[in-house]
Amino acid sequence: MAPTIDYIISSNAVFTGTENTPKPAAILIANNKIVNVIDKQNMKEYISSHTKVIDFDDKLIMPGFHDFHIHLLLGSMLKNSVNLQDARSAQDIATLVKEYAAKHPDLPLIIGSGWDENTWHTNEQVNKKYLDEVVSDRPVILYQAEFHSAWVNNAMLELAGITQETEIQDFGEVVKDENGEPTGLLLEHAVGLVTKAMPLDLKAKEKLLEQFLNEAAQVGVTSVHDLLRLPEMSTEEAEIYADFEKRDKLSARVHFVAPLNGDLEEAKRLRKEFHSNMVQFTGFKQFIDGVITSYTAYLLEPYSNKPDSVGGTVYPEDTIKKWTIAADKENFRVRFHCVGDNAVKLALDTFEEAQKQNGKRDSRHAIEHIEMIRQEDIPRFHELGVLASIQPEHINGSSYEVFESLIGKERMELYMLQKTLKNKEATLVYGSDYPIVGLNPLTAIYRAVTRLDDDYVVWNEEEKVTLAEALKSYTSTPAYGAFREKELGTLEAGKLADIVVLDKNLFTVPKEDIKTAKVIFTMVDGKIVFER
Secondary structure, three states, X not given: XXXXXXXXXXXXXXXXXXXXXXXXXXXXXXXXXXXXXXXXXXXXXXXXXXXXXXXXXXXXXEEOEEEEEEOHHHHHHHHHOEEOOOOOOXXXXXXXXXXXXXXOOOOOOEEXXXXXXXXXXXXXXXXXXXXXXXXXXXXXXXXXXXXXXXXXXXXXXXXXXXXXXXXXXXXXXXXXXXXXXXXXXXXXXXXXXXXXXXXXXXXXXXXXXXXXXXXXXXXXXXXXXXXXXXXXXXXXXXXXXXXXXXXXXXXXXXXXXXXXXXXXXXXXXXXXXXXXXXXXXXXXXXXXXXXXXXXXXXXXOOEOOEOXXXXXXXXXXXXXXXXXXXXXXXXXXXXXXXXXXXXXXXXXXXXXXXHHHHOOOOOOOEEEEOOOOOHHHOOHHHHHOOEEEEOHHHHHOOOHHHHHHHHHXXXXXXXXXXXXXXXXXXXXXXXOOEOOOOOOHHHHHHHHHHOEOOOOOEOXXXXXXXXXXXXXXXXXXXXXXXXXOOOOOOOOOOOEOOEEEEOOOOOOOOHHHHHXXXXXXXEEOOEEEEEO
């Protein structure tokens, strides 16, 4: 007996993801699944008194966006913060913080993000004194643009218990002046000392999740991969996600990870406990290196403007390999943050060693970012079955000039490749890296097909991909990356009904209009979660 159709969603432009262009079609939905995708002219026979029919004329219907790389609660927390992206000096930042604090006298903590001293027009050094002069009665924490360092005031140092004696044992630094006094600049793992000290109880986290889900629905994001943060990574948020699912409040699918640290028993528990339709544990994440702008990315050759440094690894290479081989043996997927070319090489070497020791399997390990790479490592992604997890919006995060000064003209030609990787048969998987950039996938799609930043500077024009390739990298390949390609990622019979509608057909408008397109309808698991 044929199921009763709950919804019929139709348009003259339906991008199913199984083809490269949209077509006129009607999508039949019953319960939480797509029953079929049919010719628009044949939809009348499926309509009953129970069926809701929504026709979107020439607007684009497509699979829901699947963001393969976010930091969920951290991102939501920064929605209510001071934006420092346009500041060009320490004094600029102090002024913005002062104005924000004055407008929000009841906030117990001032949070900001987006500063980058590489873009400053002055020779000022990051120092707590600038912040103490404008806010001394409350803690202030300002995340650098790439979130691998933080600038805090004295009140925040005191709240976190950071003193002259505080040392970071592994990767990072509490920067101190010539007298041994903390300056207020915290690098890499030292950032965790202040993040852990933030007053965030269960109620606050639930509010942040609600705020995130509202935002996700409005930009058409129906599935995410929450990669948490190091070193304060915690999987306790999974309990909140699962509770929201039980209460029918979770309007985006959440896939989450645990930190790769040698503890397999906790991961086995998480795998056993979290495998529902909406909340799933998907393996491990770890950092191999840092970021280029802080000179903590691990390079094969020295930085162009710092010839005595190649950066380094977060953990010793043999430790990284040991943890990965053990995790792979237990059928866990591992994802590595790798920005520098030496970090990417190390990750590929590690996955290759795991294959040699444990045998080849469909592991779908992933490397995140891949901002730099050596030529000979490009084909290894396909050879080893490793996913290339790329965040196209990152080319708009700084300036081409800044990066060229850091790594030089020659290495910039291999900066943030996508088309070259794809041509060598790597599986490209897109995400945002929210909140380092915004959650809206359409800005990333625009970057991927144009390689233009907002100043209209071209970042390696030959790395442009087609619109269909970009959309698939934000829908079907992340579903594959989640081991859910039979459930998600395309509009086909039997797939879960995660569907979005845009206010314009991206295939017929100028490329410049892609980034200003709006989501007007979002459906997750057969339920309408947003209508504009």
